[in-house]
Amino acid sequence: MKIDDFPNEIAPFLIPEPKGDLVYECLGCSGIYPIKKLLYVCPDCGSVLLITNRKFDELKKTDGATWQKIFDYRRMLNIPALKGIYRYHELIGPNIPIASVIYLGEGHTPVVEANQQLQQKAGARFYYKNDGQNPSASFKDRGMASALSYIKYLIDSKLAENIIAVCASTGDTSAAAALYASYLALEITSAVLLPQGKVTPQQLSQPLGSGARVFEIPGVFDDCMKVVEKLSENYSVALLNSKNSWRILGQESFSYEIAQDFEYDMKDKVVVVPIGNAGNISAVMNGFLKFHMLGIINHLPKIIGVQSEHADPVYQYYLEPDSDKRVFRPVSVKPSVAQAAMIGNPVSMPRVVSITKKYNETAGQQSVFFVQVTEQEIMDWGLLANRNGHIACTQGGECLAGLVGAVREGIITDSECAILDATAHAIKFSGFQDKYYTKTLSDEYRVVSKQELINTPILMMPDNPEKIPAQGKPLGEEDFRVFVDDICRKIARELELSDSK
Numbered sequence: 001m002k003i004d005d006f007p008n009e010i011a012p013f014l015i016p017e018p019k020g021d022l023v024y025e026c027l028g029c030s031g032i033y034p035i036k037k038l039l040y041v042c043p044d045c046g047s048v049l050l051i052t053n054r055k056f057d058e059l060k061k062t063d064g065a066t067w068q069k070i071f072d073y074r075r076m077l078n079i080p081a082l083k084g085i086y087r088y089h090e091l092i093g094p095n096i097p098i099a100s101v102i103y104l105g106e107g108h109t110p111v112v113e114a115n116q117q118l119q120q121k122a123g124a125r126f127y128y129k130n131d132g133q134n135p136s137a138s139f140k141d142r143g144m145a146s147a148l149s150y151i152k153y154l155i156d157s158k159l160a161e162n163i164i165a166v167c168a169s170t171g172d173t174s175a176a177a178a179l180y181a182s183y184l185a186l187e188i189t190s191a192v193l194l195p196q197g198k199v200t201p202q203q204l205s206q207p208l209g210s211g212a213r214v215f216e217i218p219g220v221f222d223d224c225m226k227v228v229e230k231l232s233e234n235y236s237v238a239l240l241n242s243k244n245s246w247r248i249l250g251q252e253s254f255s256y257e258i259a260q261d262f263e264y265d266m267k268d269k270v271v272v273v274p275i276g277n278a279g280n281i282s283a284v285m286n287g288f289l290k291f292h293m294l295g296i297i298n299h300l301p302k303i304i305g306v307q308s309e310h311a312d313p314v315y316q317y318y319l320e321p322d323s324d325k326r327v328f329r330p331v332s333v334k335p336s337v338a339q340a341a342m343i344g345n346p347v348s349m350p351r352v353v354s355i356t357k358k359y360n361e362t363a364g365q366q367s368v369f370f371v372q373v374t375e376q377e378i379m380d381w382g383l384l385a386n387r388n389g390h391i392a393c394t395q396g397g398e399c400l401a402g403l404v405g406a407v408r409e410g411i412i413t414d415s416e417c418a419i420l421d422a423t424a425h426a427i428k429f430s431g432f433q434d435k436y437y438t439k440t441l442s443d444e445y446r447v448v449s450k451q452e453l454i455n456t457p458i459l460m461m462p463d464n465p466e467k468i469p470a471q472g473k474p475l476g477e478e479d480f481r482v483f484v485d486d487i488c489r490k491i492a493r494e495l496e497l498s499d500s501k
């Protein structure tokens with residue numbers, strides 16, 4: 001729809017001009033730093049940062065109902081920069097001119113309601129939000145679109161040039177970073193650090209395909225993260241992990257979209273997310289808080305963060321009910337089928353602590369919960385979800401297992417409805433499915449394959465195995481007729497088909 005065709009009272013808001021006063025704010029010492037430069041940690045105390053708009057209150061001059069209309073009408077615009085996460089420009093990066101926005105098709109991922117039998121089994125009404133349908137097949141694209149648009153803005157403003165972007169990854173961040181950086185290949189070189197043997201072959205192929213320098217490091221993700229942190233301290237590189245607070249801004253779009261998908265009615269809603277490096281749960285809570293502050297939503301949904309018992313530092317931290325006695329202790333991770341979340345020392349832990357407190361205070365009651373699940377539950381629920389029309393990765397399976405756990409623990413009531421984050425596409429993690437089906441998952445995972453969930457291909461051979469077609473060697477007419485008849489009869493028998501004649 002063209003701008004002139006929109007209602008007069010909304011048209012002036014639809015194409016945003018750069019405004020706002022963004023600064024980095026330190027979560028440790030509350031120091032404020034200008035955003036003209038990439039910062040990852042506070043230059044004074046070393047704590048993590050969040051980006052704050054010092055003119056946020058000016059957004060309150062527009063009422064919540066009008067903001068809803070602005071976002072709803074923006075959906076009809078055909079301007080690429082506003083088709084993705086920057087539909088919420090005023091909240092994602094109000095200082096970024098839309099000419100600097102990088103849009104590769106991210107965001108606005110489908111929300112798919114689970115069918116009746118799956119909801120019944122899970123014991124709750126729920127939807128999956130399929131973030132695996134983002135361009136690099138995971139939610140990280142939201143954060144990368146924001147971080148790379150900011151970098152493009154620095155380049156366009158002559159504040160930066162010849163960027164070398166780096167990240168550590170369990171496989172999704174590296175795919176997204178490499179993809180977005182490759183779009184800016186003239187200005188940015190990207191390098192990704194991966195724990196050797198601990199990302200799936202599909203995930204390894206992604207940054208290679210995008211042309212990134214790929215470094216495999218012995219150890220686990222937490223070790224790679226330390227190297228990347230050191231690189232960013234000692235060298236001039238752009239860190240693309242969620243330690244970079246521009247990533248958090250972009251990932252807040254997940255919450256804005258959920259609100260918009262549910263007509264801004266967040267009453268009795270529960271959002272379930274897996275926790276790895278903890279940037280996403282921080283972003284999701286922050287997003288809902290911002291919409292709430294602007295009156296765009298009237299209720300804060302419950303948030304449930306899920307961790308595997310093989311990588312559960314955040315869950316362990318919140319086991320202590322007395323907040324004054326809580327002490328964060330990194331854990332040593334064990335192999336997890338939710339490999340993308342196999343992180344023992346999440347860099348965003350200070351953000352989780354600070355935002356969870358604010359979220360619960362704003363909601364006026366405990367609204368953020370942490371649930372631990374087993375590896376068996378992650379695999380079984382993930383496979384079952386996909387048997388019922390979903391495309392959930394193992395982290396999506398972790399969310400469903402977390403939902404079931406939350407129902408069991410009475411965290412979710414009958415009147416509530418959950419939205420689960422399927423963070424990546426199932427095909428990225430199909431190796432775990434294969435190993436489950438062939439009973440070859442190593443004992444460390446502590447997963448036993450259930451016969452009723454196993455599915456393997458059946459090789460169909462004709463009665464005469466000598467007479468089969470091969471590439472470049474077609475059968476003669478009669479042999480081929482016999483071959484087709486044989487195979488057809490055998491498949492019909494397998495499928496218990498009845499004769500149509």
Ligand SMILES: N[C@@H](CCOP(=O)(O)O)C(=O)O
Nearest residue numbers: 169170171172173241242277
């Ligand atoms: N699961 C992540 C780990 C890094 O997370 P980030 O959000 O801090 O970049 C991955 O896919 O690499």
